[in-house]
Amino acid sequence: MANVIFAGVGGQGVILASKILLEVAKNAGYDVKEAEVHGMAQRGGSVDCHVRYSKHVYSPLIEKGTADFVVSFELLESMRKLEYLSDEGILLVNNFRQDPAPVEAGLEKYPEDLESWLSSNVRKCYILNIESILKEIGNRRIVNIVMLGALSNFLEFGLDEWKKAIETQVKEKYVEMNIAAFVKGREYRLQG
């Protein structure tokens, strides 16, 4: 069983990552639930998905302080989800930085110390730099799948099960690219 929060910016594929994890957990015989955000909030705003799998799941939302994993596709967005992490929980953060509108407009500052702050304050914190993977794959829209691959190292499901789940959730012509991205993420040498 696990409680996983995916966080990112609208357009980063937070929902797709959740769907693949839901599928893999369902196929392994778990009950699964998930909560996501649609509509106005998606237009370039902060987006998150809560994914839970267990023998039986009641709430689709994860209670604060009980997430086993927070997987953030953007650096700043991880900060909004820290309160959900349990003390034993693992934080995976893509160190990519996307300025929110108030920063672009010069009204606010993007904090510069986030990486060092996270490393020293979150016990199990992994900050990933996946730029070279994105270049190699040649597509910047697979951040979600690379991060999911990194997460998969901590979960019980085998590579074949992940591949099967990806095949059901991604358009046929993109399956190969997504699996390649997933494997790159899974092979990423995590340093915490």
Place this chain on the structure above:
Amino acid sequence: MQKKIMLGNEAIARGAYEADCRVAAAYPGTPSTEILETIAKEYRNIKAQWSPNEKVAFEVIAGASIAGARALVAMKHVGLNVAADPLFTFSYTGVNAGMVIINADDPGAWSSQNEQDNRHYARAAKLPMIEPSSPAEAKEFTKLAFDISEDFDRAVIVRITTRIAHSQGVVVLDEKMNVPLRPFERNPQKYVMIPAHARPRHKFVEEQMIKLREYSNNSTLNRIEWGSKKRGIITNGVAYQYVKEVCPEDSVLKIGFIWPLPDELIREFAEAVEELYVVEECDPFIEDHVRALGYRPIGKEVIPILGELTPEIVDMAINKKRPANSIPVYTSKIPGRPPTLCKGCPHRYVFEVLKKLDVVVNGDIGCYTLAVLPPYSAMHSQGCMGASISMHHGFELARGDEMARNSVAVIGDSTFIHSGITPLIDIVYNKGTGTVIILDNRVTAMTGHQDNPATGRTLMGEETHQLDFEQLARAIGVKRVVKVDPKDQETFERVVREEIAAKEPSVIISLRKCVLV
């Protein structure tokens, strides 16, 4: 047994399919949109359509039901305000084949202009309402709603909230039933609501309410899950899941049949437990009823009336526990990330100019409402679908030429079709001189890019007549109609200046495709 992971909205679509629903209509609105999208995509035997607005969709479905086909209409909470007129009177006519109204509330106002609690509509319109608490129940309840509708001759409202509509869960699939069309019998006493027919139908409605209350007491949708009798919690919808999560030892009365509430079951439960709680999102709807039965539950004094509930809110309210980790608080400011207009969005060009001209902007419902935020900060009124145009006229009536020569109404293509046509008629009829900018991006964008009468394509993907805003405006009596691409900023600014200055009504069709299409 086939199991599939589905969104609550997809599960409702599946339920409609399995119940052999034949006709479905809606106007898109978060969090209800995917219901009709799923029907159109997956269950092609159902005649599904986008209607211009919720009132039309509702009446189409009332017609289909009375003509003998199982039928479903879906809308967001504020959509039921638009459809409230037919809601109350088709309550009197009742149905022929099953009629189901899916109503999606949005506690937390994730993508809405308010947090209204539509359970009040069930009581006010005297219609049965049921409320699932998971995607699996969403499918089952939708199917059952068709049966209840036919058994009691009532339209049935299925209430969901954002966390049911947009949460995924495992759903068990069943075969489609086969429900033949019912014959249509001409019965004006039932289907034509002149006063002489309405009065006896009102009596029928009240009689059915008594039967439905009895049904609610015995319905499997309401159930007691006995645990410790020290504390008993009455709850509904997604709040039930939070209660089960954080209070696993307690007794729970799960209410799935929201209206009429099960009086006898509530009494049995309230009498048996030492301490009684009601945990519900939005208004104290169940709580007030429990109080009217003579009990003193703990409810809204600890459970917020504002926003949506979460497991930690329920945990704190009931268990006085504050769930947290030991990660220190980051003390510098974390900048917010509000939603924004996309890069290259045609609305950006429009609001660049409106900001520069510093005019009063009466706004409407759509992506462009985001222009109220920086960097544009160029919207000064907004309330509901179509209100931009009518309020714009009200501004002119209040302050005359000084206001009319310094303001505009802005409204999206789909919103204009939904509720903008009648206020434009109002301006022309009542000799207003306002300027209306139709932000025509060729799609219903904010709800996820749906077709509408101006795109020339139906929900089922068929080609159809394409509504022409210019011809429509001229037919209404607007003589000054200009079509312009807002990306040509110079021309656009000139046109806006000219039309605002003109002392007669004018329509500017600001035509440029949504960048996401």
